[in-house]
Amino acid sequence: MNVPSTFFGWVSFLLDRYGQLFLQGTGITLLVALTGTILGFVIGLLVAIVRTVPLPKGPWYRKLPLKLVHFLLNVYIEVFRGTPMIVQSMVIYYGSMMIGLIKRGTPVLPAAILIVSINTGAYMAEIIRGGIISVDKGQKEAATAIGMTHWQAMVHVVLPQAVRNIMPSIGNEFVVNIKDSSVLNVISLNELYFTGKSAAGNYGRYFEAFFVIACIYLVLTFSVTRLLRLLERKMDGKKNYTIYGSQSDSHSSITVNEEEA
Amino acid sequence: MEKILEIQHLEKHFGDHVVLKDISFSVEKGDVICIIGSSGSGKSTLLRCINFLEEPTGGEILYHGKNAETACKRTIYNSKVGMVFQSFNLFGNHTVLENCMLGQMQVLKASRADAEKRALTYLQRVGMDAYRAARPAQLSGGQKQRVAIARALCMEPEVLLFDEPTSALDPEMVGEVLNVMQDLASAGMTMLIVTHEMSFARDVASRVLFMDGGVIVEDAPPQQLFSQPKQPRTQEFLKRVLARQL
Numbered sequence: 004m005n006v007p008s009t010f011f012g013w014v015s016f017l018l019d020r021y022g023q024l025f026l027q028g029t030g031i032t033l034l035v036a037l038t039g040t041i042l043g044f045v046i047g048l049l050v051a052i053v054r055t056v057p058l059p060k061g062p063w064y065r066k067l068p069l070k071l072v073h074f075l076l077n078v079y080i081e082v083f084r085g086t087p088m089i090v091q092s093m094v095i096y097y098g099s100m101m102i103g104l105i106k107r108g109t110p111v112l113p114a115a116i117l118i119v120s121i122n123t124g125a126y127m128a129e130i131i132r133g134g135i136i137s138v139d140k141g142q143k144e145a146a147t148a149i150g151m152t153h154w155q156a157m158v159h160v161v162l163p164q165a166v167r168n169i170m171p172s173i174g175n176e177f178v179v180n181i182k183d184s185s186v187l188n189v190i191s192l193n194e195l196y197f198t199g200k201s202a203a204g205n206y207g208r209y210f211e212a213f214f215v216i217a218c219i220y221l222v223l224t225f226s227v228t229r230l231l232r233l234l235e236r237k238m239d240g241k242k243n244y245t246i247y248g249s250q251s252d253s254h255s256s257i258t259v260n261e262e263e264a
Numbered sequence: 265m266e267k268i269l270e271i272q273h274l275e276k277h278f279g280d281h282v283v284l285k286d287i288s289f290s291v292e293k294g295d296v297i298c299i300i301g302s303s304g305s306g307k308s309t310l311l312r313c314i315n316f317l318e319e320p321t322g323g324e325i326l327y328h329g330k331n332a333e334t335a336c337k338r339t340i341y342n343s344k345v346g347m348v349f350q351s352f353n354l355f356g357n358h359t360v361l362e363n364c365m366l367g368q369m370q371v372l373k374a375s376r377a378d379a380e381k382r383a384l385t386y387l388q389r390v391g392m393d394a395y396r397a398a399r400p401a402q403l404s405g406g407q408k409q410r411v412a413i414a415r416a417l418c419m420e421p422e423v424l425l426f427d428e429p430t431s432a433l434d435p436e437m438v439g440e441v442l443n444v445m446q447d448l449a450s451a452g453m454t455m456l457i458v459t460h461e462m463s464f465a466r467d468v469a470s471r472v473l474f475m476d477g478g479v480i481v482e483d484a485p486p487q488q489l490f491s492q493p494k495q496p497r498t499q500e501f502l503k504r505v506l507a508r509q510l
Contacts, residue, residue, distance in 0.1 A: 060319065138356075144317055145353035145412075149367035149419050150343030159366055163357045244359075244398045259402075 013211040021202040028198030036180035039119030047127020083125035089186035092118050096190045115192045130172045134165030174231040178224045265292040275322030283309045285478045296449045298465035299458045301475035307458040311425045315345045343371050346421035350428040352408040354400035361396040364418045386414040390444045406437030426457040466490050474498045
């Protein structure tokens, strides 16, 4: 076999042999990070909404059910923020194997997505709570004052603004998930880091293999942050608006552009 | 006249701190009631208790003779007793037009077309229809407050509560908001207004309530309250305030 002798020689050798595998690993990493972030966002949203529901009036036993739910949600957040994801993967994966939920040899991908989602959900719940607090509570009061319910006010007024305000943090979570899904190699998920490890181990070329892997991670995270920036711009809406009609002509209109003004 | 609201022995305390003590008065159709008094006298809390933004701790509010808490759903009651806030509280994620449509569609279940039509009618009434496509952040304080009034009117309320509607405005914008309120008053809108604008209270109100220390000290027509206040506390307050304002 013709063994390369230079750094770039090894890089192109590994890319040639393992390019396909790396690409596959990249796909898995993106899939786990993206679905994990989205599901985590949904979990966080639900948790945050439930945690902002005001306690009902009346005697203690009417408050008890909601208080209990609040308590359990706090436990969830504390446990999943307070332990490393690598440990959570082991506990959840081998735990569910022990109680017979999954068998040895079943695909690990669903388990991996579940782990990342639950973990992200715990962080998202706090991020979204912060977002809700960031929206002036007068708007919630105004919604209540025209007769909207807690749920309507949340969905149509508070959450859209809360989510806009926390977009940078959601981006953070996504980037963290792209990188930290690498810990799922402990349950043998064939994500990007795992493929790098296989490639490196076969030839003992750790530096070259992980140099390639590092570059791929960087490209992923960089493109994701750019895309999220674009999304934020889109959420901000148009910077210009139209004023309709004037005193002399009710059909005239002027467009005011704030960026020029 | 038909009584829309009757406030009976209303009490509110936050912990040990008593803010409202035994407040009783009624609001008849077409009344324009101005509530005056120094800061901390409980004026805003009273208003906020009337539409349950604050839960009263005692007493009762009757809506058309029936207990407001049990007679109808809270959301329906709130849509009938509108509120305009000191800090406008427009929905920042919606345009001016959408601000006026949201409540109609969500609470009154109006169709989009009907909601838009009614929204434009009331925006026109407050002179803000030209700005229907703007977002709240793009408007001046006076414009925001006029939109907030239109938003409240869109629910076709029976009573409108105003919580210091001009206190957060630059002096030059106070006039445009007071003009809108004056127009509403002459059109027969029932209004309950917490204000520091004494000349507005004198000229527009049908009744003026003077509050101090969580109680209504004096309840009289404006001519009487401003020219011959009966209570010493009212006299003292007016002496301090009118020296600056009128």
